[in-house]
Amino acid sequence: MQIVVAIKQVPARDSTIRIAPHGRWIEEPDLSFEINEPDAYALETALLLKEKHGGEVTVLCAGPDRARSTIRDALAKGADRAIHIECENLESRDTLGVARLLAGAVRQEKADLILTGLQSDDLGMGQTGVVLAQILGIPHATIVMEVEIQGSSLRVKRELEDGWFQWVEMPLPALLTIQSGISKLRYATLMGIKKAKTKEVCHLEAGSDIDLSSVTLHRVYVPEKKKQTRMIDGGPAEAAAQLVDVLRSEVRVL
Amino acid sequence: MNGVLAILERKGAAWNRISGEALAAARNLATHERQPLWCAAVGGTDGFVAGAVTRAYAVEHELLERYTADGYTLALEQLIREADPAYVVFPHTYQVRDFAPGLAARFGETLIADVVGIGEGVFVRQLLQGKLNADYRHTGGGPCFVSIQSGAFRAGDLAPGTCEVKVFTPRLDRSQIRSQPGEPFRMAAKTVDLASAPVIVSVGRGIKEQDNIPIVAELARALGAELAASRPICDNGWLPMERQVGSSGQTVSPKLYLAVGISGAIQHLVGMKGSKSVIAINKDRDAPIFEVADYGVVGDLFEVVPALTAAVRKAKGA
Numbered sequence: 001m002q003i004v005v006a007i008k009q010v011p012a013r014d015s016t017i018r019i020a021p022h023g024r025w026i027e028e029p030d031l032s033f034e035i036n037e038p039d040a041y042a043l044e045t046a047l048l049l050k051e052k053h054g055g056e057v058t059v060l061c062a063g064p065d066r067a068r069s070t071i072r073d074a075l076a077k078g079a080d081r082a083i084h085i086e087c088e089n090l091e092s093r094d095t096l097g098v099a100r101l102l103a104g105a106v107r108q109e110k111a112d113l114i115l116t117g118l119q120s121d122d123l124g125m126g127q128t129g130v131v132l133a134q135i136l137g138i139p140h141a142t143i144v145m146e147v148e149i150q151g152s153s154l155r156v157k158r159e160l161e162d163g164w165f166q167w168v169e170m171p172l173p174a175l176l177t178i179q180s181g182i183s184k185l186r187y188a189t190l191m192g193i194k195k196a197k198t199k200e201v202c203h204l205e206a207g208s209d210i211d212l213s214s215v216t217l218h219r220v221y222v223p224e225k226k227k228q229t230r231m232i233d234g235g236p237a238e239a240a241a242q243l244v245d246v247l248r249s250e251v252r253v254l
Numbered sequence: 255m256n257g258v259l260a261i262l263e264r265k266g267a268a269w270n271r272i273s274g275e276a277l278a279a280a281r282n283l284a285t286h287e288r289q290p291l292w293c294a295a296v297g298g299t300d301g302f303v304a305g306a307v308t309r310a311y312a313v314e315h316e317l318l319e320r321y322t323a324d325g326y327t328l329a330l331e332q333l334i335r336e337a338d339p340a341y342v343v344f345p346h347t348y349q350v351r352d353f354a355p356g357l358a359a360r361f362g363e364t365l366i367a368d369v370v371g372i373g374e375g376v377f378v379r380q381l382l383q384g385k386l387n388a389d390y391r392h393t394g395g396g397p398c399f400v401s402i403q404s405g406a407f408r409a410g411d412l413a414p415g416t417c418e419v420k421v422f423t424p425r426l427d428r429s430q431i432r433s434q435p436g437e438p439f440r441m442a443a444k445t446v447d448l449a450s451a452p453v454i455v456s457v458g459r460g461i462k463e464q465d466n467i468p469i470v471a472e473l474a475r476a477l478g479a480e481l482a483a484s485r486p487i488c489d490n491g492w493l494p495m496e497r498q499v500g501s502s503g504q505t506v507s508p509k510l511y512l513a514v515g516i517s518g519a520i521q522h523l524v525g526m527k528g529s530k531s532v533i534a535i536n537k538d539r540d541a542p543i544f545e546v547a548d549y550g551v552v553g554d555l556f557e558v559v560p561a562l563t564a565a566v567r568k569a570k571g572a
Contacts, residue, residue, distance in 0.1 A: 013517075016540065017385050026386070094364040095355065122382055124520070125367045127355030130323075134356035139432040140323065142352045159502060161348050163440055163495065170433035181489025214394025215364040218376060223387040223545065231550045239551045240561035243533065244569045246549055251510050251531045253453050253477065254569055 001055030006116040007039040038117025042178040075196035076188035087206035099131035129177035258284040259339035274409030276345035305415030329424035346401040358399040384542035453479035460515020500525035518543030
């Protein structure tokens with residue numbers, strides 16, 4: 001079973017974000033970066049499937065040089081090899097542009113299954129997986145909670161809205177977008193970290209066809225506050241006393 | 255290419271609430287662009303034609319009775335090629351997330367997903383879990399595909415109306431539909447009805463570990479509130495799934511929503527932003543939860559929450 005996991009490197013969750021002077025993206029030099037959380041669950045799902053059914057897990061990542069650290073972490077956790085599509089300006093490509101980059105690399109892989117997270121924590125478009133499946137001409141399912149492989153077909157549990165679920169069957173090869181939090185993420189072992197250094201990382205160059213974008217990010221900015229928030233200051237006891245006043249005389253729940 | 259086509263979604267026999275919001279957004283766009291407003295839905299548009307809609311498409315085919323991404327993508331591609339609109343507007347539902355990106359890709363376009371505002375030639379989206387907004391422009395040559403975030407537009411001011419209804423029967427063959435969907439099901443009967451709770455105390459990642467949950471549960475008990483949580487807490491099994499608030503959990507609108515250690519990711523905010531009052535306690539001053547909070551405390555929840563519990567008990571005893 002050949003599994004490809006498409007992962008993205010994004011700013012760490014608790015980062016303090018500053019807008020770049022040109023106003024089209026954020027200041028990157030002072031940020032730390034990590035694997036996009038839903039992609040970490042896609043990788044975990046792939047590693048569990050490999051343990052059960054055998055085969056190979058290939059990590060696919062488009063991004064600048066700094067993405068190497070995230071790729072190395074994925075290899076340390078147990079992925080067998082990686083493909084790094086070197087691309088300095090990922091954020092200036094639209095989803096279709098990114099999916100085309102990924103499709104170009106994945107075509108040579110003869111993958112039975114392609115996994116990725118349901119959305120990225122930075123742009124949050126939530127569609128790279130679906131568009132990649134469309135370009136590759138393979139079936140897909142989104143917001144997947146459980147994956148069962150039965151011979152050449154696939155049975156997955158999808159999350160619907162309001163606490164509803166659904167099982168869907170489809171033939172392989174297929175693409176799944178994985179929901180966050182569906183399993184316990186493993187840590188890399190010392191042995192894994194050692195081994196990662198010897199694993200193959202194939203470097204590809206991204207072309208420069210950005211002009212084809214059908215959608216462009218024009219400007220980023222701090223959202224204007226729609227609501228007046230009254231900040232309550234002071235130490236814990238003082239804040240608690242003020243909150244009780246609010247609960248009693250303004251919110252009226254006491 | 256002319257016209258704004260809103261593609262709406264049913265929930266069983268009824269309409270999905272967010273479909274009305276998407277139609278309202280489409281109407282604003284049509285008015286602004288001076289283009290006609292059309293709507294379409296698989297299975298018919300009965301009972302959902304607003305006054306401003308000039309044409310409704312009822313997309314009908316036996317292979318569309320149960321949702322599949324392949325069926326919807328192929329059927330709606332044919333409809334859009336025939337209607338030839340300049341804009342296609344969807345509600346940003348889980349179902350739309352499953353097929354609309356691929357549908358847009360078939361036109362060489364990228365869906366502008368989860369839009370919260372529409373301005374002069376720009377579509378506003380949230381980035382980095384709501385920390386930033388971004389203006390997107392459509393620069394492609396085909397129709398512009400947009401999906402609308404739940405709660406971002408008001409459906410209330412749409413008056414009912416009548417218009418020409420066209421039945422659209424796509425050409426579909428069973429062999430084109432590669433996936434076999436099963437019957438939707440619920441994991442367990444719902445025993446907690448957060449939707450009707452007047453006061454909710456909700457806990458997020460900031461609580462750090464399961465052993466700390468009682469700190470927040472105590473506050474809920476003192477206030478006579480229901481205890482709720484953001485997704486990561488329920489994923490970890492620290493509280494049952496039925497206590498989850500957000501797009502994948504329950505939507506609530508209590509008199510008071512007290513958010514403890516919740517940063518306020520978009521998926522959580524859509525489930526609680528209808529609350530009458532919101533109090534947020536969080537250590538990160540820039541957390542997006544403060545965008546929707548009426549009252550905010552920037553501080554360590556492990557100090558503030560026990561102090562608040564004690565103060566509430568004292569106030570109630572007095």
